[in-house]
Amino acid sequence: QVQLKESGPGLVQPSQTLSLTCTVSGLSLTSNSVSWIRQPPGKGLEWMGVIWSNGGTDYNSAIKSRLSISRDTSKSQVFLKMNSLQTEDTAMYFCARITSMTMAFAYWGQGTLVTVSS
Amino acid sequence: NIVMTQSPKSMSISVGDRVTMNCKASQNVGNNIAWYQQKPGQSPKLLIYYASNRYTGVPDRFTGGGYGTDFTLTINSVQAEDAAFYYCQRIYNSPWTFGGGTKLELK
Numbered sequence: 001q002v003q004l005k006e007s008g009p010g011l012v013q014p015s016q017t018l019s020l021t022c023t024v025s026g027l028s029l030t031s032n033s034v035s036w037i038r039q040p041p042g043k044g045l046e047w048m049g050v051i052w053s054n055g056g057t058d059y060n061s062a063i064k065s066r067l068s069i070s071r072d073t074s075k076s077q078v079f080l081k082m083n084s085l086q087t088e089d090t091a092m093y094f095c096a097r098i099t100s101m102t103m104a105f106a107y108w109g110q111g112t113l114v115t116v117s118s
Numbered sequence: 119n120i121v122m123t124q125s126p127k128s129m130s131i132s133v134g135d136r137v138t139m140n141c142k143a144s145q146n147v148g149n150n151i152a153w154y155q156q157k158p159g160q161s162p163k164l165l166i167y168y169a170s171n172r173y174t175g176v177p178d179r180f181t182g183g184g185y186g187t188d189f190t191l192t193i194n195s196v197q198a199e200d201a202a203f204y205y206c207q208r209i210y211n212s213p214w215t216f217g218g219g220t221k222l223e224l225k
Contacts, residue, residue, distance in 0.1 A: 035214065045154075045162065045205055047214040058212035061119060094161060102173065103210040104152035108161035 002026040004034070004095050004109035011115050012085050018114060022078040022095030029053070029073045033098040035105060036069060036080050038091040046091075050098070051078055085116045120144050120208055124217035132225045135196050139220040141189040141206035150210040153182055153191045156219075157202045166191065167209065198224055 008020040022034060035050040049059040051069045059067050068081045078095060092113050096105035121144040131137050141151065149169040154162035164173045166182035169189060179194040193200055201224045206217040 037216075044203075044219045045156075045207075045216040047207075047216060050212065050214065060213055096161075102152070102164065102167035102171075103150070104164055104167040104173075104207065105154075105162070106164045106167075106173065108163075111161055 002097065002107050004097060004107060006093060006095055006109045006112040008093065008112045008114060010113065011117065012089075013118050014086055014116055016085055017081060017083045018085050018089070020080040020093055020095075020112065020114070022080070022109060024076045024078070024095075024097070027076075027097065029071050029076060029078065034071075034078045035096050035098060036078075037094045037096060037105070038089075039094070039111075040088070040091040048080070087116050090114065090116045119213055120147065120215050122206055122208060122215050122217035124204075124206055124220050126220060127218070128221040128223065130223045130225050131196055133196060133198055136192065136194050137196055137222065138190050138192045139204055139222075141184075141191070141217050143187045143189070143208060146186050147208050149185055150208055151182070151184070151189050152207045152209045153180075154205045154207065155200075155202045156205065162205065165204075193222075196222075196224070200224075 003025045033052045036048040049069045071078045092111040094111045095109045097107040099106040123142045125140045151169045153166040156162040170182045181192045203219045
């Protein structure tokens with residue numbers, strides 16, 4: 001059974017760096033691609049970036065300069081790091097698996113809420 | 119970058135009605151569109167991929183259509199549990215841009 005679960009600090013101070021982990025089960029990261037998506041409270045979805053099964057990455061150009069996505073295949077974990085956080089980065093952060101059949105986000109984690117506040 | 123524009127932003131309909139919502143891409147994306155349903159407090163759920171393919175387990179009252187820049191999601195005989203936000207998304211290539219969403223409310 002495929003599962004994804006996000007984890008992170010919950011509260012981050014402005015200007016600091018956010019570090020999130022997406023732990024996956026039931027799949028191998030060497031043959032699956034995982035993306036990060038965020039959703040500010042009461043607003044829509046924003047695609048952040050993807051780490052492909054081959055380890056390559058693509059990022060949303062609007063946040064590319066602040067964002068890094070990496071993985072540890074042995075631990076089945078995908079990492080998100082974003083620096084210079086501001087209050088507008090307050091959001092629910094989701095990771096999601098892209099399936100080769102759909103090339104869409106067929107499996108999502110439950111999300112983790114990150115609040116940027118001093 | 120591709121911009122995905124959804125309309126209307128919200129709609130209120132009655133159980134049993136048929137509803138169609140729209141998604142317009144700023145450039146030709148072929149059939150590389152997905153539709154998601156999101157209810158409050160939940161993660162989005164994939165409904166449609168490649169514009170018109172219903173995902174596993176999705177009721178057949180959900181139908182996707184369109185190609186190029188203009189896409190639709192139609193729900194035939196809307197049920198109470200269909201009240202939700204619906205998002206379109208460009209898929210297959212980066213950037214995987216989402217539309218702003220359509221809120222479907224039941225009268």
